[in-house]
Amino acid sequence: MGARIVNAIALQNTGLEWTLLRTGAEKTGISTPPKLFALSPGTQPTLREALAADLPRLATDLRQALKGISGPITLGIPGSWAFMKIVSLPSPSPDEIAGMVELQVDKFAPFPLDALTFSWEVLHEADGVSRILIAAMKLDLAESLGQCFKSAGLLLDRIDLNLIASLRLIQAVPGQIHSVGRQLLIFREAGQCDLVLLHDGIPAILRTLAGFDGMTDEDINDEIAHEAMNTLASLEAEQGGQLAPVSLYFRGVEPVELAGMLHQRMGMEVITASFDNFPPVSRGLGQRVLSGGPFNLAPLSWESIRNRKTALRRLIYAAIAAIALWLCAVLTLAGLLMAQRRNQTRAQARLVSLAAPAQVVRDLQSRVMGLDQYHDRTHSALEALREITEALPNGIELKSFTYRKGKSVEISGHAASVTLVYDFKKSLDDSLLFAGIELGRTAPDNTGRESFKMTAKLPGASE
Numbered sequence: 001m002g003a004r005i006v007n008a009i010a011l012q013n014t015g016l017e018w019t020l021l022r023t024g025a026e027k028t029g030i031s032t033p034p035k036l037f038a039l040s041p042g043t044q045p046t047l048r049e050a051l052a053a054d055l056p057r058l059a060t061d062l063r064q065a066l067k068g069i070s071g072p073i074t075l076g077i078p079g080s081w082a083f084m085k086i087v088s089l090p091s092p093s094p095d096e097i098a099g100m101v102e103l104q105v106d107k108f109a110p111f112p113l114d115a116l117t118f119s120w121e122v123l124h125e126a127d128g129v130s131r132i133l134i135a136a137m138k139l140d141l142a143e144s145l146g147q148c149f150k151s152a153g154l155l156l157d158r159i160d161l162n163l164i165a166s167l168r169l170i171q172a173v174p175g176q177i178h179s180v181g182r183q184l185l186i187f188r189e190a191g192q193c194d195l196v197l198l199h200d201g202i203p204a205i206l207r208t209l210a211g212f213d214g215m216t217d218e219d220i221n222d223e224i225a226h227e228a229m230n231t232l233a234s235l236e237a238e239q240g241g242q243l244a245p246v247s248l249y250f251r252g253v254e255p256v257e258l259a260g261m262l263h264q265r266m267g268m269e270v271i272t273a274s275f276d277n278f279p280p281v282s283r284g285l286g287q288r289v290l291s292g293g294p295f296n297l298a299p300l301s302w303e304s305i306r307n308r309k310t311a312l313r314r315l316i317y318a319a320i321a322a323i324a325l326w327l328c329a330v331l332t333l334a335g336l337l338m339a340q341r342r343n344q345t346r347a348q349a350r351l352v353s354l355a356a357p358a359q360v361v362r363d364l365q366s367r368v369m370g371l372d373q374y375h376d377r378t379h380s381a382l383e384a385l386r387e388i389t390e391a392l393p394n395g396i397e398l399k400s401f402t403y404r405k406g407k408s409v410e411i412s413g414h415a416a417s418v419t420l421v422y423d424f425k426k427s428l429d430d431s432l433l434f435a436g437i438e439l440g441r442t443a444p445d446n447t448g449r450e451s452f453k454m455t456a457k458l459p460g461a462s463e
Contacts (some may be wrong), residue, residue, distance in 0.1 A: 004019040006022075007072065008074045009073055009097065009282060013076070017035070018034065018035045027241060034283065035182060037065035039062065042057055046213075055148055072157030073287075074158040075149075076160045077137070078210075080208045080209075080210035083109045083136045085134050114139075116137065120135070121294060123202055142159060156298070157302075159298045160288060160296070164288075165284030167196060168284075181200070191210065193220075205231055218257075232266070246269065247264065249274075251276075255272070258430045379459065381405070385401060393420055393424055396416070396421070398413040405462060411456070415452060417450060421452045425439050428456060433458075435458060436456075
């Protein structure tokens, strides 16, 4: 497999994080240390509003921050930029799932389908039921992202979710996820909070809380605690199960007040952990690309444009290669043809000279083999019958014995039980007289006994 480079960028509410992953023949997924870049929304409240109102300025900042990057880019967006839902569906073909997903998006997204771009991936599959993550985002938001990167001289190829990449990184660390019961994960970052409720280690509910502008820290913590309790209650009503301690992951300063409020309100142990103790989110995004997952919120029109450009490049390269090959063929065809004719002539002459001696040898081999078969009594019918009789257990009655010299012995009979048949075959398997034993299909007869057929191959039968 050839080398591959993946540019993964996690877009957050305060900036972006970039990681470059390289793959090669010997190592896979070797990443550079992540680089952090601040990306100011300018006069707008958030980066999302800046995409709509201040895109040229944002593209300039993006060009300066990501100077020197080349190749396709995978972009992870905050969960508040998308609409997410986890559903359980039957497990038909991927095409049928795609149709079901479209119906689900039409139900939970607050915009018509033609104003959205959406994608999905299977989180878990068992007993004919698939637990599927569905995400959708506004089409104009995705197009604004693409235009921003294009104005910065960059190629945006995929759009993923930071939340899912973070969850995959946490799941890869032993001891973080409980495989039985319910577990609530809270991801607290600047400007938003993600809630992930797991059931038996598999995500069951995703919720993103945002819009904290103008709220005090106490009000924000109260809102998070309230939604956390509602999330737990919704799954308890459906599935129940034991409850693991709440895991509170944070970026920056530890949210001690939030942890205390959650413990007080929910009466549960709250374990805090910094995102700094885990691999960067951008690396998780790159690993998702390398794993070949189908999830991609980029509009389908981007893929058609890329396919046309790729097809045009391939056509040009193919034309150049075809011309070069044609010239080489014209220059070498005559010489190769003459060399081939000379080799063919020599080979035909050699074949004619060896034909008669080869036939003499084959005839002699046939005579020798025939003499060996008729003079060697080791594998005679009598010896075969003796060997079979000695291996015959009590409870089995032979019905027929057919000996084919130099080939095989076919026997059939009745047994009191199928176990006796298998014991009989095992005894013959251990015999040095036969090269192999094949047991045909056994079946009970009208007397209640087990009828069977068996073929014992003699040495040299396959030659």
